[in-house]
Amino acid sequence: MLAKLHGYRVLLVAAAALLVMVDVLRHRAHRWSQMLESVVRQGTGHLPTKIVVSFSPGWRVIRRARITLHRGTVIRPKQFEELSRTIEAAFPATAQSETKVRHVAHRDRIVITRESITPDTRSARQRTLQSALDAASMFTDPRVSMNAGARGFQLKVEEALASLAGQHESGRNWTTDWYPDQGYLVMRLVTAMPSRVDHPLALVDENLRHLPYATGAADRIMYWDVSTSSNKPHCLIVGPTGGGKTSVIRTLLTEAARRGVPFVGVDPKMIELDGLEGYPGCGAIIYDALRAAMFVRALHTEMMARNAYIHQMKIEGAQLPLMIAVLDEFFILSGKWQRLAKTGDDETRAQLKELDPLGAWADLAVLARSAGIRLLLGVQRPDASLFGGASGNARDNFGTRISLGNLSQDGALMMWGDSTVGREVDTSVKGRGIALGDDGNPVDAQMWWTPNVDRHPNKWNQLAEREQAIIDGLLPTEAPQFTCYSRELASFIESERALATRARRHGRAPEPIVIGATATDGDTSAESPTVNGAPTGGDDFSDVIPASAVEAGQTVLVDDDHGELVPVTVDSVDVRCGATGDVVETVLTVGAGRVKTRITFDATGGVVLPEPDLVAAST
Numbered sequence: 355m356l357a358k359l360h361g362y363r364v365l366l367v368a369a370a371a372l373l374v375m376v377d378v379l380r381h382r383a384h385r386w387s388q389m390l391e392s393v394v395r396q397g398t399g400h401l402p403t404k405i406v407v408s409f410s411p412g413w414r415v416i417r418r419a420r421i422t423l424h425r426g427t428v429i430r431p432k433q434f435e436e437l438s439r440t441i442e443a444a445f446p447a448t449a450q451s452e453t454k455v456r457h458v459a460h461r462d463r464i465v466i467t468r469e470s471i472t473p474d475t476r477s478a479r480q481r482t483l484q485s486a487l488d489a490a491s492m493f494t495d496p497r498v499s500m501n502a503g504a505r506g507f508q509l510k511v512e513e514a515l516a517s518l519a520g521q522h523e524s525g526r527n528w529t530t531d532w533y534p535d536q537g538y539l540v541m542r543l544v545t546a547m548p549s550r551v552d553h554p555l556a557l558v559d560e561n562l563r564h565l566p567y568a569t570g571a572a573d574r575i576m577y578w579d580v581s582t583s584s585n586k587p588h589c590l591i592v593g594p595t596g597g598g599k600t601s602v603i604r605t606l607l608t609e610a611a612r613r614g615v616p617f618v619g620v621d622p623k624m625i626e627l628d629g630l631e632g633y634p635g636c637g638a639i640i641y642d643a644l645r646a647a648m649f650v651r652a653l654h655t656e657m658m659a660r661n662a663y664i665h666q667m668k669i670e671g672a673q674l675p676l677m678i679a680v681l682d683e684f685f686i687l688s689g690k691w692q693r694l695a696k697t698g699d700d701e702t703r704a705q706l707k708e709l710d711p712l713g714a715w716a717d718l719a720v721l722a723r724s725a726g727i728r729l730l731l732g733v734q735r736p737d738a739s740l741f742g743g744a745s746g747n748a749r750d751n752f753g754t755r756i757s758l759g760n761l762s763q764d765g766a767l768m769m770w771g772d773s774t775v776g777r778e779v780d781t782s783v784k785g786r787g788i789a790l791g792d793d794g795n796p797v798d799a800q801m802w803w804t805p806n807v808d809r810h811p812n813k814w815n816q817l818a819e820r821e822q823a824i825i826d827g828l829l830p831t832e833a834p835q836f837t838c839y840s841r842e843l844a845s846f847i848e849s850e851r852a853l854a855t856r857a858r859r860h861g862r863a864p865e866p867i868v869i870g871a872t873a874t875d876g877d878t879s880a881e882s883p884t885v886n887g888a889p890t891g892g893d894d895f896s897d898v899i900p901a902s903a904v905e906a907g908q909t910v911l912v913d914d915d916h917g918e919l920v921p922v923t924v925d926s927v928d929v930r931c932g933a934t935g936d937v938v939e940t941v942l943t944v945g946a947g948r949v950k951t952r953i954t955f956d957a958t959g960g961v962v963l964p965e966p967d968l969v970a971a972s973t
């Protein structure tokens with residue numbers, strides 16, 4: 355018998371060892387369940403009804419245990435927190451695993467599990483963002499807080515997130531897209547906005563109805579859609595002097611020319627668009643205010659003729675060739691019209707009354723689109739009274755909007771419907787501004803640089819070779835044709851061209867007069883363009899602002915008894931508003947000492963501002 359058992363000795367030893375082992379583990383499980391019982395009792399004041407430490411319990415740490423409590427046992431959060439902390443401390447975490455304690459209240463159970471730790475592969479940046487978001491109470495319900503967010507709030511959040519995320523190694527910038535409906539936002543890296551973009555020679559947009567003019571972040575190209583289907587057919591550019599407005603206009607017009615779209619320009623300052631005279635596709639550039647009024651009226655007639663043509667021929671407006679009419683420095687122009695209507699000779703006044711350029715312009719802004727006429731309006735600042743007043747709801751029709759430099763709060767609201775957009779543009783970067791994306795949202799953009807295309811040696815020789823190459827490269831191989839549907843516009847353009855040719859032949863600029871050396875130096879007769887820098891007969895003013903925007907102490911130009919503009923200091927401003935808050939009338943009190951004059955302006959009345967050097971001289 356013994357010999358038989360001896361034969362199985364290896365097996366028996368193994369079985370004995372196994373039994374010992376099982377017993378040790380059972381002992382361990384028993385000890386742990388005792389330990390858990392006392393911990394639960396001490397921590398919660400309740401005695402568990404049953405504790406099951408699952409087999410095998412683990413060698414040094416528990417694998418799984420279930421503690422059943424009496425029905426309806428209540429454990430307060432604080433008690434549970436302490437309890438789980440004690441259990442977790444008894445079975446400390448290793449690099450691979452950790453102990454988790456859960457209270458399954460509806461089943462009166464506490465469940466302990468040992469879980470392997472999934473390695474945290476998130477970057478330091480992700481962890482920083484996560485912990486910032488965890489700490490931020492505003493995102494506890496993203497849908498509510500994101501929807502509540504006005505653009506200003508969103509910008510603040512974007513700024514904070516971008517600064518938490520820090521500079522990215524690639525040199526690209528963070529941008530944030532909001533999806534309030536889904537309750538999340540996406541942070542993306544985009545190519546930083548360039549600080550200068552030379553007008554590219556290649557057609558960056560093959561669509562002949564898209565006139566590109568700027569590059570936004572992520573190499574996004576901004577364009578003015580001049581197609582008839584576009585709901586943003588007319589373009590408004592706002593920019594202070596020196597802000598780069600003229601360059602944007604040159605970009606758009608050279609792009610128009612290379613796409614076969616001709617244009618006519620009005621430039622009351624005589625220095626902005628003059629270089630485009632004679633450029634392929636340029637019908638004319640008009641400088642004189644009265645001629646500009648004739649042009650706007652002729653354009654109105656052209657619009658009517660085009661509409662009649664569309665009607666008779668039973669064609670679509672899109673089938674007519676496009677043309678662009680540019681009115682740069684619109685407020686200066688309308689200021690000149692207002693002055694002429696007041697101080698011009700009888701014939702001029704009668705002519706202006708009949709031409710009614712502001713009325714014609716208001717009609718054009720609303721109706722020109724379907725006739726294939728596109729308007730490009732340049733102003734130094736957006737202004738409600740001029741846009742909403744005599745020229746109708748012009749602004750709403752200028753769906754494509756561009757702003758350069760910084761806007762005032764009111765200006766931002768008028769341009770972008772948001773008082774925070776366009777307020778912090780980096781003005782140290784030339785050509786930096788806000789442009790409208792094709793999705794209708796305003797974005798930061800770098801306007802392309804298009805040098806003056808003037809071939810006159812005085813201009814041309816000042817350009818760098820690179821700039822000359824841009825102009826050469828942009829020149830269309832074929833000049834766009836100018837098609838007029840009205841005799842009025844055709845003959846106006848012909849006469850304007852004839853005038854320009856004559857002016858070029860005879861020269862129109864008087865020689866400058868140097869003042870300040872000796873009294874006999876130079877001629878100071880009535881033809882002098884300036885006297886001590888002050889404008890005389892020529893309307894050399896720098897800007898026109900609505901009378902309601904004038905501030906006390908400001909120097910403005912007013913007509914004296916002889917129809918000449920003289921600088922005066924405004925003493926007080928009295929703006930009267932109607933029930934809707936619109937300006938009805940403005941009274942300016944001007945003059946020094948006891949002799950004061952009150953000048954009344956109607957809702958759209960503009961005040962002429964002197965050139966900056968004159969302001970300095972008069973203060």
Ligand SMILES: Nc1ncnc2c1ncn2[C@@H]1O[C@H](COP(=O)(O)OP(=O)(O)OP(=O)(O)O)[C@@H](O)[C@H]1O
Pocket residue numbers: 550551593594595596597598599600601602626784785786800801802803804
């Ligand atoms: N997009 C641009 N990129 C680089 N430089 C620019 C850009 N736009 C303008 N500049 C620089 O700023 C100067 C002024 O530009 P520009 O003449 O177009 O201003 P403006 O707004 O038309 O001023 P004003 O209304 O008085 O004519 C230019 O001579 C040029 O050096």
